[in-house]
Amino acid sequence: MKPPKDCRCCGNQSIIGCPYCFKCHAAGCHVGLRTGELISRCAQKEKPMSKLVRPGWDEYFMNIASVVATRSSCVRRQVGAVIIRDNNIISGGYNGTPRGLPNCNEGGCPRCNSTSAAPGQSLAECLCSHAEENAITQAAFHGASVRGSTLYSTFKPCLICSKMIINAGLTRVIFGEDYPDEAGTRLILASQYVDLYRYVDKTLVKIYGS
Numbered sequence: 001m002k003p004p005k006d007c008r009c010c011g012n013q014s015i016i017g018c019p020y021c022f023k024c025h026a027a028g029c030h031v032g033l034r035t036g037e038l039i040s041r042c043a044q045k046e047k048p049m050s051k052l053v054r055p056g057w058d059e060y061f062m063n064i065a066s067v068v069a070t071r072s073s074c075v076r077r078q079v080g081a082v083i084i085r086d087n088n089i090i091s092g093g094y095n096g097t098p099r100g101l102p103n104c105n106e107g108g109c110p111r112c113n114s115t116s117a118a119p120g121q122s123l124a125e126c127l128c129s130h131a132e133e134n135a136i137t138q139a140a141f142h143g144a145s146v147r148g149s150t151l152y153s154t155f156k157p158c159l160i161c162s163k164m165i166i167n168a169g170l171t172r173v174i175f176g177e178d179y180p181d182e183a184g185t186r187l188i189l190a191s192q193y194v195d196l197y198r199y200v201d202k203t204l205v206k207i208y209g210s
Contacts, residue, residue: 093134
């Protein structure tokens with residue numbers, strides 16, 4: 001079937017070179033339609049595509065760390081961490097009691113279930129492994145090296161996790177929320193092997209020593 005001679009889409013009698021006429025002719029949608037109706041139908045079909053918005057790498061991995069945190073059974077706070085190298089996930093971890101023990105929310109950690117322990121205090125009595133610690137040990141459990149990698153964590157690492165981060169060979173830490181243990185921050189900054197950043201409003205803010 002030939003297109004209308006007075007086609008207002010392409011301005012001539014040929015369907016070649018006019019996407020509106022070509023698509024409508026191929027679909028047969030202009031059969032019995034007047035020229036004005038043809039143009040209206042084509043305009044509805046050819047709506048502009050919305051711009052695709054993709055998260056940046058830092059936002060992407062911080063979002064993943066936040067999802068990992070939802071697996072935590074800790075009654076105090078839920079923390080998630082992922083270890084990344086070359087934009088690939090090597091390992092992930094969330095805070096909770098070691099393998100084979102009752103979960104924290106099931107009474108597995110007396111310190112966390114106590115109302116007397118302040119946040120960031122008495123960590124030597126805590127039976128829960130932190131998210132950063134579990135991410136590193138999970139990599140070791142599966143035989144994966146984390147040397148030269150980046151750790152994304154929903155919270156700033158404590159002193160114990162900071163020591164593991166340095167000795168495991170991680171070179172960058174990106175965290176979301178603060179944690180009441182400045183000893184870990186001081187250790188990382190003093191080591192000169194690890195760069196420390198805070199993720200704020202989809203932007204990395206580097207932490208420098210005083």
